[in-house]
Amino acid sequence: MILKVMERINQQVNQVMELARELEKESSYRGVERLVQLIVQSLVDLGLMVISALGGRTPKGYSEIGELLSDLNVLGEGDAKLLKSMAGMGNILVHAYAAVRRYLITDSSRSLWDDAPRRTKKCVAESMKLLNPSSLPLIFSQVSRG
Numbered sequence: 271m272i273l274k275v276m277e278r279i280n281q282q283v284n285q286v287m288e289l290a291r292e293l294e295k296e297s298s299y300r301g302v303e304r305l306v307q308l309i310v311q312s313l314v315d316l317g318l319m320v321i322s323a324l325g326g327r328t329p330k331g332y333s334e335i336g337e338l339l340s341d342l343n344v345l346g347e348g349d350a351k352l353l354k355s356m357a358g359m360g361n362i363l364v365h366a367y368a369a370v371r372r373y374l375i376t377d378s379s380r381s382l383w384d385d386a387p388r389r390t391k392k393c394v395a396e397s398m399k400l401l402n403p404s405s406l407p408l409i410f411s412q413v414s415r416g
Contacts, residue, residue, distance in 0.1 A: 275323045276401060279394060282316045286390045294383040299372060302379045303363060309386050310360035316390065317353060320344055320397040332357035344396045349389055 289312060293305040317335040321328075324342050329335050336353030339345040345353065359378065 275319075276398065279316065279319050279323065279397070282312060282319060283390050283394055286312045286316065287387050290383045290386045293379055296379075299376070303375050306375055306379050306382060307360060307363040309382055310356045310363070313353065313386060313390065314357055314360065316393065320393065324397060324400055332361065339393065342397075342400070344393055344400070345389075349392070352385075352389075 286309060289305055289309045293302065293309065296302050296305055314332050314335055317339055318329070321335065321338050321342065324344070326338050326342050329338050333354050335357065336345060336350035339353070340347055340350035359374075363375075
């Protein structure tokens with residue numbers, strides 16, 4: 271069972287990595303916006319998977335995922351706050367209930383293509399230690415290839 275969970279988490283990590291590579295190359299604003307939305311959603315989904323795998327409680331909303339990951343010692347406080355901000359931006363993009371300032375999306379995208387893979391690897395490394403320490407080298411080597 272735990273190997274299936276770890277395999278699914280690894281698939282999600284690979285998705286984040288692939289989207290980040292695409293974002294680095296994308297030049298159209300709408301393409302960037304969509305990739306930012308997909309990366310944020312993928313990170314949120316990854317957070318939910320990790321919380322579930324570690325037996326954490328179900329978050330009340332996406333904005334609470336970072337805090338729960340911090341409580342589980344998977345993310346630091348700074349990364350938890352960043353994930354909360356990302357979830358908020360993702361909600362704005364998905365639901366279009368606020369005017370989106372293009373410069374905020376383009377500025378965010380410039381750091382997201384680098385930050386998302388780095389923070390994802392860190393999150394996965396910490397969660398794998400908590401799930402099954404003997405599996406960490408194998409899983410993390412697969413994640414690092416991304």
